[in-house]
Amino acid sequence: MQKTFVGCAAVNFRRGRPSSFQPEAIVIHIGEGSLRSIDMQFNDPNASVSAHYCVSKAGDIHQYVDEKDTAFHAGTIDQPAWKGLKPGIAPGSFINPNFYTIGIEHEGFADDKWPDDQLATSAALVGEIAQRWKIPLDEDHVIRHHQIRFLKSCPGNVITIADILARIPPAAPVVPPGVTSVKTINNLRLRGGAPSVTAPVVRTIPAQTIVEVSTVFLGDTVNGNNKWYSDGTGNFLWAGGTDQP
Numbered sequence: 001m002q003k004t005f006v007g008c009a010a011v012n013f014r015r016g017r018p019s020s021f022q023p024e025a026i027v028i029h030i031g032e033g034s035l036r037s038i039d040m041q042f043n044d045p046n047a048s049v050s051a052h053y054c055v056s057k058a059g060d061i062h063q064y065v066d067e068k069d070t071a072f073h074a075g076t077i078d079q080p081a082w083k084g085l086k087p088g089i090a091p092g093s094f095i096n097p098n099f100y101t102i103g104i105e106h107e108g109f110a111d112d113k114w115p116d117d118q119l120a121t122s123a124a125l126v127g128e129i130a131q132r133w134k135i136p137l138d139e140d141h142v143i144r145h146h147q148i149r150f151l152k153s154c155p156g157n158v159i160t161i162a163d164i165l166a167r168i169p170p171a172a173p174v175v176p177p178g179v180t181s182v183k184t185i186n187n188l189r190l191r192g193g194a195p196s197v198t199a200p201v202v203r204t205i206p207a208q209t210i211v212e213v214s215t216v217f218l219g220d221t222v223n224g225n226n227k228w229y230s231d232g233t234g235n236f237l238w239a240g241g242t243d244q245p
């Protein structure tokens with residue numbers, strides 16, 4: 001995806017992540033301002049805030065912090081509702097969620113309806129990040145900032161996480177398949193819309209059937225194999241169930 005790297009003030013993020021931490025969840029925010037105001041805020045050395053990305057209403061992506069670095073977007077915990085929070089050493093304490101999350105801001109205000117370009121870009125960005133860090137695409141791992149800090153409305157009063165998850169496109173093709181047809185080993189379910197075991201079953205293909213395929217995608221891992229063939233019409237076949245795993 002096309003992104004513009006804007007960067008942020010050096011004191012508004014931390015280089016790297018503390019040892020053993022890597023992104024495990026994506027926190028969705030609403031910026032309460034324009035893209036330009038968010039650019040300025042993150043570059044203000046007195047602001048002490050940042051996020052990895054902001055998605056504009058027009059669907060442009062600004063990046064401020066590398067995903068390997070720690071952005072300051074969800075470090076204040078108040079009346080948390082997210083069960084993914086990691087407990088700290090002291091009783092009742094938590095490890096700073098910034099250490100193991102990626103933050104995405106959005107241009108606009110809590111009561112704004114998101115333009116379709118903004119929702120589509122945000123969903124695609126979430127899907128891309130999730131694929132890169134192997135983050136599950138569900139409401140335990142793509143969360144509202146509100147679930148960490150109660151007084152924040154993020155991502156606002158209009159959009160839901162379900163709206164975002166529903167718009168995530170199928171994973172991008174990785175390599176040409178090198179084959180144009182495969183043979184099913186067992187009865188194999190053809191899934192519609194996504195290379196995923198939770199995608200709807202279009203039909204079951206009997207064992208020993210030759211199926212024409214066009215592209216390989218990375219999708220859900222089944223028995224250690226995350227390769228899925230596309231039939232070219234939006235349906236997906238898990239490669240592990242074929243003679244070309």
Ligand SMILES: [Zn+2]
Binds near residue numbers: 028029073145146
């Ligand atoms: Zn927020």
